[in-house]
Amino acid sequence: MNKHKRIGILTSGGDCAGLNAAIRGVVRCANQQGWEVLGICQATNGLMADPPNAIPLTVANVDPILTRGGTILGTTNKGNPFAFKFPDGTVGDRSQDIINGYYKLGLDVLIGIGGDGSLAILHRLAKQGKFNFIGIPKTIDNDVGITERSIGFDTAVTIATEALDRLHFTAASHNRVIILEVMGRDAGHIALNAGIAGGADVILIPEINYKLENICNAIQERQKRGQHYTLVIVSEAVCTEAGENMTKMEQFGQCRFGGIGQYLSDKIGEATGAESRVTVLGHVQRGGISSPHDRLLASAFGVAAVEAIAREEYDVMVTWQNREVITVPISEAIKTYRVVDPEGTLVKTARGLGICLGD
Incomplete structure (x- = not known):
C-alpha cells in the first residue's frame, strides 16, 4: 500500500x-x-x-x-x-x-x-x-x-460515419452532390476514417492538396456510369484551391475554421451543373454518449x-x-502533432477503393 x-x-x-x-x-x-x-x-x-x-x-x-x-x-x-x-x-x-x-x-x-x-x-x-x-x-x-x-476520436468518427450513412439516401433520391464538413483543426483523421467507413466518393483532408478539376471529373465520371449522386466528406481545415483558410471570427475574438463545405458546393455547382447541398456536423461530433x-x-x-x-x-x-498503454515524457508527446500520413495504410485503402482524394 x-x-x-x-x-x-x-x-x-x-x-x-x-x-x-x-x-x-x-x-x-x-x-x-x-x-x-x-x-x-x-x-x-x-x-x-x-x-x-x-x-x-x-x-x-x-x-x-x-x-x-x-x-x-x-x-x-x-x-x-x-x-x-x-x-x-x-x-x-x-x-x-x-x-x-x-x-x-x-x-x-x-x-x-x-x-x-x-x-x-x-x-x-x-x-x-x-x-x-x-x-x-x-x-x-x-x-x-x-x-x-x-x-473522443472514435465517437466522432462514429457520428460522422452515421451522418454519411443517412446522407446516402437523400443524395440518391435527389441526384445531388452532398458535402459533409467535419471537424479536424490540424489533421484529417476524422474525414479519412469516416469517409472510408461511410462510403464517401470524395475525401478531402488538409494533408493532401486537391484540384477542383479532379473532384469535378470524379463526379462527372460517376454520372456517366449512371451514379447520379456523390458524397463528399471534407475536413474543416482544408483550404480553398488557392490555399486560403476558410475561417470566421467568433464572439470572443477566436478565429474558427468553417465554410469550406459551402465553398466547395458553390464551385462544384458552377463547374458541373450538379445540384449541391452542404451539411456541417460541428459540435455534434463532440457531444452525446x-x-x-x-x-x-x-x-x-x-x-x-x-x-x-x-x-x-x-x-x-x-x-x-501497439495495443497497450504506456507512458512517454510529456515533452516528447507534445513536440509534434499527429497528422495523416499521405503514404499511410488508410490513404492507400481509400485509393484502392477508388475514392477520389482530389489530387
Whole structure:
C-alpha cells in the first residue's frame, strides 16, 4: 500500500465523448489505493479561483457517469494563463495563481485530460510550479503526438460515419452532390476514417492538396456510369484551391475554421451543373454518449495514470501504442502533432477503393 495521496484531476480544452469515463477510471483505481481525488472545476479557472473551485470525487458519485457526454467537471478552451485577458481588456500572467491553487488544495499530483495545447500549458505550469503532473490525451481530431488514439476520436468518427450513412439516401433520391464538413483543426483523421467507413466518393483532408478539376471529373465520371449522386466528406481545415483558410471570427475574438463545405458546393455547382447541398456536423461530433471503444480507452488511460502515480512516475503522458498503454515524457508527446500520413495504410485503402482524394 502506497502512502496516502491527494490527486487533483481536471479536463481542459474542448469537450469530447469519453472524458467522464476517464475521470471514473482515475477515481475507481485511486480508491483501491485508498487515495483521495479532487475534481477541479472549469479547468485551470478552478485553480485560479480563491479558494480553488474543487469537489471531492468518490466511487459513488462517478459510477453513474460512464456513458454521460461532456465532462462533469466543466472545461474551457479560452485564454492562456500566461497571457490572460481580463474583463477590462488588459492582459496579464495568472500562472502563479494556478500554481498557488494547486498548493492550497494540498495536491500531490495533478492529472490533466487535454489536447496538445492544454497539455503544453499544464506541462509548463508544472515545471514552473515544481509540482507533479500526468497527462491524458483527448481530442476528437486524434492529433496528439505519439499516441495512436486519443479519447473522443472514435465517437466522432462514429457520428460522422452515421451522418454519411443517412446522407446516402437523400443524395440518391435527389441526384445531388452532398458535402459533409467535419471537424479536424490540424489533421484529417476524422474525414479519412469516416469517409472510408461511410462510403464517401470524395475525401478531402488538409494533408493532401486537391484540384477542383479532379473532384469535378470524379463526379462527372460517376454520372456517366449512371451514379447520379456523390458524397463528399471534407475536413474543416482544408483550404480553398488557392490555399486560403476558410475561417470566421467568433464572439470572443477566436478565429474558427468553417465554410469550406459551402465553398466547395458553390464551385462544384458552377463547374458541373450538379445540384449541391452542404451539411456541417460541428459540435455534434463532440457531444452525446461515447462509443464503447472510447469508454475502454478512457478507462485504460485513467487506470494507467493512477498506476504511474503509484510508481511515482511524473511529467509523463499515458499513450496507446501497439495495443497497450504506456507512458512517454510529456515533452516528447507534445513536440509534434499527429497528422495523416499521405503514404499511410488508410490513404492507400481509400485509393484502392477508388475514392477520389482530389489530387
